[in-house]
Amino acid sequence: MASIGKQMTVGGYAAVEQGGEAPLSPEDLGDITKETPRDSRRLTRRQIITRRFWRNKGAVVGAVGFLVMVLFALFGDAVTPWTFTDVDSSAFLQAPSADHWFGTTQGGRDVYAMVVEGTRKSMMIGVFVALLQTGVAAVIGSSAAYFGGWWEKIALWATDLLLVVPSFLIIAILSQRAGAAKGSIALFIILLAGFGWMLTARVVRSLTLSVKNLEYVNAARFMNVPSPVIIARHILPNIASLLIVDATINVAYAVISETTLSYFGFGVQPPNTSLGTLIAEGQRSATTYPWIFLAPAAVLVLMLLCVNVMGDGLRDAIDPSSKSGGKA
Structure with a gap:
């Protein structure tokens, strides 16, 4: 029973x-x-993110397009006999032809070669600004939340101060004074990154506050692991997804900032060339000789479109609640 x-x-x-x-x-x-x-079998987080990203067709198109833009900037001048400084005295303001694919300027320079050089310069500035800006935000935001006290107060005060400072005017004045001197591009990158990290730092600080008291962080602290090591090994990897997405999207913002400043004559200075300087040069004759303006403008639009779509795809892949990222 x-x-x-x-x-x-x-x-x-x-x-x-x-x-x-x-x-x-x-x-x-x-x-x-x-x-x-x-x-x-269980998938790792990296495998899940990768599968979600590759199932997002828009993100894949953006990534492939951005890769094509990188290859164009690096090796585009290898398929033409002209450099961006060469002058063809027999082809002033020539329309696109077999000799000059994108036409020539009023000075006889090859527009294709100038667009390649401008894309290379703008992309280099965008990538370095994004990496430096995200790195500064990660260091300041995570350290302010982890250490707290007087350092957190100073970091928050500096963040609030820089948010209200007219960064456009400061960058314009300093970059204009540097002109085309050696190191002016590096100074321009530092200025753009120095006035663009604040919002990301606030988000990083908030995420660090929710992570720093977890068990494995406390265990590392009780084992007398140095604080910088704890931040680098245990805190930042947990918010790496945010930093990756932020760095990707910041490339587009940095390129827009560089192009805007260069367009008004405050960014990249001659004889250096960027997409902003090319657009500024071409807009004066956009109705009469449109190829001078349309070529750099089209490349700029394509670059920004690819970067933004790729950044949105990364955000969808990393965010498990996203519907557009697809299922793993």
Whole structure:
């Protein structure tokens, strides 16, 4: 009587043992107790993010397009005999032709070669500004939240101050004074990054506050692991997804900032060339000789479109609640 209704576990499944009957064996349960390796395998977070990203067709198109833009900036001048400083005295304001694919300027320079050089310069500025800006935000935001106290007060005060400073005017004045001197591009990169990290630093600080008291962080602290090591090994990796997305989207913002400043004559200075300087040069003759303006403008639009679509795809892939990123 005691055995009636009694459960026994076979292969992880509960079977009811009836009185007067033999207990169920694994063979009687059939294949339901068998697990295939495919079903039992668990994907890592990196694999999930990768699969979500590659299932987003728009993100893939953006990534491929950005890769094509990088290759164009690096190797585009290898397929033309002209450099951006060469002058063809027999082809002033020539329309696109077999000799000059994108036409020439009023000075006889090849527009294609100038666009390649301008894309290279603008992309270099955008990438370096994004990396430097995100790095500064990660260091200041995470350290302010981790250490707290007087350092957090100073960091927040500096962040609030820089948010209200007219950064456009400061960058314009300093970059104009540097002119085309050696190191002016590096100074321009530092200025753009120095006035663009504040909002990201605030987000990093908020995320660090939610991470710094977790068990593994406390365990590392009790083991007397140095604080910079804890931040680098245990805190920043947990917010790396935010930093990756932020750095990707900041490339587009940095390119827009560089182009805007260069367009008004406050960014990249001649003889250096960027997409902003090319657009500024071409807009004066946009209606009469449109190829001078349309070529750099089209490249700029394509670059920004690819970067933004790729950044949105990364955000969708990293955010598990996103619907547009697809299922892993």
